[in-house]
Amino acid sequence: MTSAAADWSVYDRPELRDSVSAMAGDGLREVLLGIDGMHCASCAASIERALAPLAAQVQIDVAARTAQLRFDPRQSSLSALLGAIEAAGFKPRVFAQDASLNRDRRAAREELARIGVAVLCAMQVMMLAWPTYGREASGIMAPMLALLRWTQWLLATPGVLYAGWPFFVHAARSLRARRVDMDVPIAVSLAIAYGVSAWRVLAGGGELYFDSATMFVMLLSGARWLEGRSRGVATGHLRRLLGARKLTATRVGAAGDETVALAQIARDDILRIAPGEAVPVDGRLLDDDAELDEALLSGEARPVQRHAGATLLAGSLNVGATAIRVRAEALGHDTWLAQITAVLNRAARERPPFQQTLDRIAGVFSLLILGLAALTAALWWPLSPEHALSAALAVLVASCPCALSLAGPLAFAAGSGRLARLGVLVARPRVLGRLAAVDTVIFDKTGTLTRMQPVVEDTELLGGARAGDSAARCLAIAAALERPFTHPIALAFRAYDRQLPVAALHSVAGRGISGRVEDVAYSIGADDGMLAPLADPAATAIVLRRDGRPLARFALRAPAREDAVAAVAALREQGCDVQLLTGDAEAPARALAQAVGIDHLRARMSPQGKLAHLRQLQGTGHVVMAVGDGINDAPLLAGADVACAMPQGAALAQAQADLLLVGDSLRPLTAAPALARVIRRRIVQNIAWALAYNAFVLPLAMGGVLLPWMAALGMSLSSLLVVLNALRLPRVEG
Amino acid sequence: MEILYLMIPLGVVLVAAAGAALIWAVRDGQYDDLDGVARRMPDD
Incomplete structure (x- = not known):
């Protein structure tokens, strides 16, 4: 182990400085450190003493085991602070300053605390409200009644103002943006119920709505929490990816190991x-x-x-x-992890067009409810002012369009979360609608149905060979010619490289590579059809020529994926027509198609030919999903209704795909269309339910049949039903 | 029934204590990760 000071100095480097500490004004920098081994106030005191000469400000949180420090970078350094903490006998930890992550965690805690308070208060208020229902009959004495009413107010205050505070905040925010969304009727009804009840407690008479208000908050925040959790399932994947980011690494150097910032690697x-x-x-x-x-x-x-x-x-x-x-x-942005993160971030920002429509409808609906509530109050007022208020409250509460707004996003979130766990990332959420209708699946060959990497199966010497030419030497020459290239065929020869010197390399697209190995002219490329076919029809022939004369022929074959047969069978079982389009020759393509169970095959297809075939399928009403590696078949993927890429290596973010298969398996793909159909069905069910419920409950509320507490219960249960329905996805296995 | 004049305020105090305990526990992060602990056990 190297000395502690050397380990920490990496955090002073400019590449890392901004990811661990932030400017805090007055030339000071602020940093949040975790401190292991700090359990008590006296530990905190000794750390404070150790840091006092170095830091401008020290804030230690013993419970969270963190220290928030401000220091002047001109007089002190982060490594000096870290060294001082270590010298005091504690182990400091440096966090990435991911402000949004910390904020999310705080928000999640606050939400849970609010729900807890809402439940506690709602239960207590309801118990206290119970004896006062129909008080004329029960004959409670006046002082007891007053105690019950005042206590209800006391308990309803945190239940509505603390637990229900987010509803007021959201309503105010949407009003400031000159919109009306579903939080506006909620906030209005909470304010009326709470305000009127408080006034009646002071006045000493009249019906109280504290029970309805607290129950409304309790059930509604419960439903919201469930909603948030199911969204979290989808974003949780992203969260974990972000959490996996590291700031430093251990580099093996000539002088031993050293800790370096990622940016230095x-x-x-x-x-x-x-x-x-x-x-x-x-x-x-x-x-x-x-x-x-x-x-x-x-x-x-x-x-x-x-x-x-x-x-x-x-x-x-x-x-x-x-x-x-x-x-x-x-490194950095080129890593697979960084690219997955970028794709998921992009997906999280997208709102499918149909969702935007639903949001607009919910907005109009909220406005309508506010109007209807006012109308109800106006109609009832001449008959009974008491009843007018209660009926208007019932209208506001009962017909809040929560279910309508929840229907889509929840089902989407639950669905893409489930897909992500299977290994299919939804890069464009809008595609889920089309995915449900897919009836034709087009596979590309290399890298999807087969493994990306072919292997040399057989080497055969040809007419141009002389005595002394061995298969091993031919392989070594081929490896020398292919050395600078990284396509799959080139990689197949890499294992045979004997570092023969090579010069004057030329690569002609589609024709192969020519060059001089040990000063003899060689070329390597596809079989031009002049030779007898290979023994193995599934193999691809590559011919090595010396001075233009065929010297050797290599049989290359990419082994089919182990799960390709099962995946194709599962897709066909769902009623999908599975096709194979490939630029390869007929024989290897046919052998592969037979091996995995595909009937429809088109070989020797140019990219334009593939696209034309796709257009023809779409012209006859088919909805087509194309599966490729995301690079070589870009035109096909771009034209398909659903583009699914199975990107290899670093090409993830460039892959123009709607779905990304990130595991090394085709199985998850077969679950996707079925899951998309379930998601679509859930959305339709939810919207239908929301509309039917509102149509049923609105006349009852306006007619004064529905009391506010019944409305609160009904509305919340309706939201809960929608949430649970959206989460009720089948347990598909990939 | 006079005992209610004691029991109701007492109930309020207990609810306040329960609420305070809950808020403390949540803010302390005790509900942040409910299944991680069980999963980490085999690693220790």
Whole structure:
């Protein structure tokens, strides 16, 4: 272990400074540190003493085990503060200053506290209200009645003003924006119920609505909380990804290990990842028998075994017993993790067009209810002012269009959360509607139905071969020609590279590569059809030529994915027509199609040909989902109704897709259309329910049949029903 | 029934205590992660 001071100095570097501390005015910087081992006030006092000479301001929270510090960067440094804390016998922890994450956590706590208070108050108020119902009959004495009424007021005050405060805040915000949404009638009815009741307590007579108001707050905030939780299921994935971000890494250098900021890491640096730590960048594993938890990235919960040469993605955890070494390949925004985060952020911002329409309807509806409530009060007033108030309250409470506003977003959120856990990220939420109608699925071949990486299955020497030309030497020459390239075919030869010198490399798109190896002219490229077909029809032939004469032929074959058969069968079971479109030759494509059970096959298709085929299908009324790797088949994906990409490596954010398959499996895809159909059905059910409920309850409320407490119960139960219905998704397994 | 003059204020005090305890527990973060603890157990 190196000295402590050297470890902390990394946090003073400019690359890291702004992610751990923030400017706080007067030239001071502010930082929030976690402190392990601090349990009591005397610990806090000793830390304060240790920091006093270095920091301008120290605020220690013993319960949260944090210290908020302000320091002058000209006189002190973060590493000095951290060193002082360590010297005092405690272990400081530096957090990424993710303000929004902290804010979300505070908001979630506050919401839970409000619900708890709402429940406590509502129960108490209802108990106290019970004896006063029909008080003429029960004959309660006046002082007791007064006590009951005043106590109700006392208990309803936190129940309405603290627990129900968010409703007032939201209503005020939407009014300031010159909108009326569903919180406006809620806030108005709460204000009327509470205000009128308080006035009647003071006046000493008249019916009280404290019970209705507190119950309304309790049930409504319960429904909101459930709603928030189900949204959280979808954003929770993103949250966990963000939480997995690291700020520093251990770099293996000539002089030993050093702790560096992520921004300092360059490509090809070698990093050491201790057991239990997260991989900080995408890279290649250098050690065998590593055990990794990649649940964040693929949804696969079991640890996976990886060997030297495997690609590790930032965010996976080293759950093995030993440290592993990784050579850095993709950094910062290029890492898989950063790209998934970007895609999910983009998706979270999108509001599907149909949702915007529903929101507008809910707004108009809220306005309508306010008008109807006023009308009800006006009509009842000449008959009985007491009853007019109660009926108007019932109208406001009963027909709040909460269910209408909840119907869509909840079902969407629950659905995309479920899909994310299966390994399908919804990059564009609006696609869920079309996904439900998919009846044709077009697969690309390489990288989707097959594994991305073909292997050399067979090497065959041809007419141009001389004595001394061996299969191994031909493979080495091919590997030399393909060395600078990274497409799958080039990678297939990498294992055979013997570092032969190569010069004058030329690559002609679609024609292959030519170059000089040990000063002899070679070229490598596709079979031009002059030779007898390969023994294995599923293999792709690559021919190596010397001075234009065929020297050797390699049979390359990408093994089919283990789960392709099951995925195709499952899609067909759902009534989808499954097709294979590929640019490959007929024979290998047909062999693959037979192996995985696809009947409809088009081989030797150009990108334009694929798109034309797609347009023709769409012209005859089919809704088409295209599945590809997201790069080579971009035109096809762009034209499809639902574009599903299975991106490999770093190309995630560029993939123009609606759905992203992030696990290395096709199975989750088969669950997606079925799930989308369920989501659509839930939305329709919810909207139908909301409309029917309001149509039924509004006349009752206006007619004065429905009392405010019944309205509160009915409305809240209606919202609850909508929430639960939206969450009631089938347990599909990927 | 005179006992109610004692019991009702007492009830209010108890509710206030329960509410305060709940708010403290929630703000202390005790409800932040309800299943993480159970999952972490095998790691310790």
